[in-house]
Amino acid sequence: MELILALAIGVLTGSGIWLLLRPRTFQVIMGLSILSYAVNLLLFAIGQLKADAVPVIAAGAAKAAGDYADPVPQALVLTAIVIGFAMTALFLVVLMASRGLTGTDHVDGRKDADL
Amino acid sequence: MSGWQQHLIVLPILVPFVAAAALVPMDETRRRSKAAIGLLSVLLQLAGALYWVVAADRVDGAAPAAVYLLADWDAPVAISLALDRLTAVMLLLNALLACAALIFAVAKWDRVGVHFHVLFQLLLMGINGAFLTNDLFNLFVFFEVMLAASYGLLLHGSGRLRVKAGLHYIAINLVASSIFLIGVALMYSASGTLNMADMARKLAGLGDADRQLFETGAAVLAVAFLIKSAVWPLNFWLPGSYGAAVAPVSAIFAIMTKVGFYVLLRLWLLVFGDAAGASGSFGAPWLVGLGLATLTYAIFGMLAATNFKRFAGFSVIASAGTLLTAIPLGGSSGTAAALYYLLASTLAVAAFYLLVDLLERIRDYSASLLAVTIESFEAQGMILPEESEVGVAIPAAMAFLALAFGLCLLVLSGLPPLAGFVGKFALLVSALGSEAGQFMQYAVWLFVVLLVVAGFAATLTLTRLGIQLFWVPERHKKPLLRLAEAGPVAALIGLVVLLTLAAGPVLGYLQRAADALHAPAAYIDGVLGAQPKTSGEGRP
Numbered sequence: 331m332e333l334i335l336a337l338a339i340g341v342l343t344g345s346g347i348w349l350l351l352r353p354r355t356f357q358v359i360m361g362l363s364i365l366s367y368a369v370n371l372l373l374f375a376i377g378q379l380k381a382d383a384v385p386v387i388a389a390g391a392a393k394a395a396g397d398y399a400d401p402v403p404q405a406l407v408l409t410a411i412v413i414g415f416a417m418t419a420l421f422l423v424v425l426m427a428s429r430g431l432t433g434t435d436h437v438d439g440r441k442d443a444d445l
Numbered sequence: 446m447s448g449w450q451q452h453l454i455v456l457p458i459l460v461p462f463v464a465a466a467a468l469v470p471m472d473e474t475r476r477r478s479k480a481a482i483g484l485l486s487v488l489l490q491l492a493g494a495l496y497w498v499v500a501a502d503r504v505d506g507a508a509p510a511a512v513y514l515l516a517d518w519d520a521p522v523a524i525s526l527a528l529d530r531l532t533a534v535m536l537l538l539n540a541l542l543a544c545a546a547l548i549f550a551v552a553k554w555d556r557v558g559v560h561f562h563v564l565f566q567l568l569l570m571g572i573n574g575a576f577l578t579n580d581l582f583n584l585f586v587f588f589e590v591m592l593a594a595s596y597g598l599l600l601h602g603s604g605r606l607r608v609k610a611g612l613h614y615i616a617i618n619l620v621a622s623s624i625f626l627i628g629v630a631l632m633y634s635a636s637g638t639l640n641m642a643d644m645a646r647k648l649a650g651l652g653d654a655d656r657q658l659f660e661t662g663a664a665v666l667a668v669a670f671l672i673k674s675a676v677w678p679l680n681f682w683l684p685g686s687y688g689a690a691v692a693p694v695s696a697i698f699a700i701m702t703k704v705g706f707y708v709l710l711r712l713w714l715l716v717f718g719d720a721a722g723a724s725g726s727f728g729a730p731w732l733v734g735l736g737l738a739t740l741t742y743a744i745f746g747m748l749a750a751t752n753f754k755r756f757a758g759f760s761v762i763a764s765a766g767t768l769l770t771a772i773p774l775g776g777s778s779g780t781a782a783a784l785y786y787l788l789a790s791t792l793a794v795a796a797f798y799l800l801v802d803l804l805e806r807i808r809d810y811s812a813s814l815l816a817v818t819i820e821s822f823e824a825q826g827m828i829l830p831e832e833s834e835v836g837v838a839i840p841a842a843m844a845f846l847a848l849a850f851g852l853c854l855l856v857l858s859g860l861p862p863l864a865g866f867v868g869k870f871a872l873l874v875s876a877l878g879s880e881a882g883q884f885m886q887y888a889v890w891l892f893v894v895l896l897v898v899a900g901f902a903a904t905l906t907l908t909r910l911g912i913q914l915f916w917v918p919e920r921h922k923k924p925l926l927r928l929a930e931a932g933p934v935a936a937l938i939g940l941v942v943l944l945t946l947a948a949g950p951v952l953g954y955l956q957r958a959a960d961a962l963h964a965p966a967a968y969i970d971g972v973l974g975a976q977p978k979t980s981g982e983g984r985p
Binding site: 350355358362365366369372373376377402403406409410413414416417420421424425427428431432437438439 | 582586589593596600603604605608609611612613615616619620622623626627629630631633634639
């Protein structure tokens with residue numbers, strides 16, 4: 331499980347960075363989204379990976395720390411997803427505005443012929 | 446501190462938040478009410494900050510003046526707000542800049558787009574929150590609040606240039622946010638806590654593997670803050686995007702790079718102080734090296750600048766480089782000098798951004814540029830600027846502009862007698878007086894040379910640009926200045942003069958703040974020793 335998750339995070343980060351460095355705004359926003367998925371997975375994994383473990387300790391249940399998942403990363407990742415989603419939406423609006431104002435989807439607002 | 450006073454610490458966050466919430470549903474045509482709510486909010490923040498500056502100094506020694514456990518959870522678990530002298534000073538600086546920028550904006554600039562006042566208040570909330578919080582993830586949240594508002598403010602007024610600059614600015618800051626999260630994640634997985642004070646306490650007891658993971662996380666996190674505090678080579682976005690924003694927005698943005706510096710200073714001294722064992726002074730050569738590189742880059746940038754806004758952008762970078770270099774150099778007197786320099790340079794740069802907007806008015810084309818912006822906005826049917834510009838015109842406009850320009854020049858380049866000189870001089874004295882290793886000795890001398898050269902570059906460029914503007918009479922238009930526009934500029938410059946006159950008491954205060962930063966044990970005990978106010982039944 332660890333290996334698969336680590337590979338997934340690595341591949342997502344790599345693809346995200348590659349897309350981020352492309353000159354088209356759409357590729358940039360896809361890169362940012364993929365990068366934020368990778369970061370969210372990493373955040374999720376910092377509390378150690380556990381199957382069939384709940385984060386909330388029920389009243390009267392046995393209280394061995396090993397039986398439970400760390401609830402903090404789950405709370406963090408939830409916040410990070412919400413913020414990341416909002417920022418992506420905002421970036422999309424700016425991207426559309428830039429497309430409308432400059433008539434091209436190049437990140438510098440110049441057509442390829444000008445470069 | 447008891448009773449209702451203990452809750453005053455949340456006001457710097459709550460006041461702008463409530464003001465923003467009240468402003469959201471209001472129609473754009475109700476300009477006066479919107480401006481009134483905004484001004485009331487910043488004045489309340491200013492009063493609160495003044496109260497805290499006094500209250501923070503009443504505490505003996507290095508303990509924080511107030512610690513607030515949000516939702517009243519127990520100390521290391523709760524998200525805690527903590528306030529000491531440094532926090533109080535930064536809150537005050539933010540409130541002062543906000544007052545000046547908002548009054549300036551009300552004269553004209555808040556009308557070139559929608560929701561200026563809402564975004565402005567949210568920006569203040571994010572900045573105040575970042576100064577107050579003692580929790581790393583909470584810091585991330587406040588950073589995002591601040592950045593989200595700054596995206597909107599940067600795009601305020603729209604236009605091709607702003608959208609292009611905004612696109613770059615947003616993309617870079619989104620990447621920085623991802624890096625921030627990675628750093629926080631690694632530090633949490635190594636130390637098992639997000640509370641900064643708790644982290645500092647736990648670091649010394651970590652095993653080698655965990656300690657290295659923690660250091661890696663700290664380095665990654667530092668990259669995020671270095672991007673935000675505009676350190677070379679992570680700062681190419683700054684001159685363009687700050688220059689593209691409307692003047693009052695650029696002025697308040699002057700403190701945003703200082704937020705990055707504040708967090709670096711706070712976290713580095715807290716976590717990697719002498720108590721950190723093997724991790725003590727982790728990354729100090731990097732901070733110094735990058736700071737010196739930033740200063741060098743800023744010198745070239747200033748010399749090459751062909752207009753005021755680009756120059757102002759590079760002077761922001763120069764002060765970022767100076768401050769970063771000063772973090773590990775010179776001990777607590779170095780930190781005090783750096784904080785003094787921070788106050789002077791931030792106020793001066795903000796004044797300069799506002800002043801540039803007035804200076805550009807002397808030239809013909811800028812007036813027509815503004816008209817076009819307002820027209821295009823009107824064409825979209827969004828706003829009707831039916832009122833004439835607010836306020837009374839002030840006499841002797843040219844004399845005022847020239848005088849303000851000269852004073853800004855003195856501060857930005859660090860020439861005597863104003864505060865820029867006092868700050869730089871104090872920095873040089875403390876840097877030269879510090880005992881350090883071989884590498885740091887070279888760094889100190891390089892720092893001295895670069896600081897002097899940076900002052901020279903600033904003088905040269907401002908003189909050149911000033912001659913081009915003021916001594917070419919046939920191109921002059923008689924500028925029309927409103928009191929609401931000249932007032933904030935004069936007030937900010939007046940504050941710098943005040944800072945110079947009161948250099949003794951101010952430096953004394955900052956020295957006490959710096960001493961507390963360099964002996965963080967009392968701060969850590971204060972934060973972790975905070976007791977919940979309720980106990981027993983009804984607690985989770």
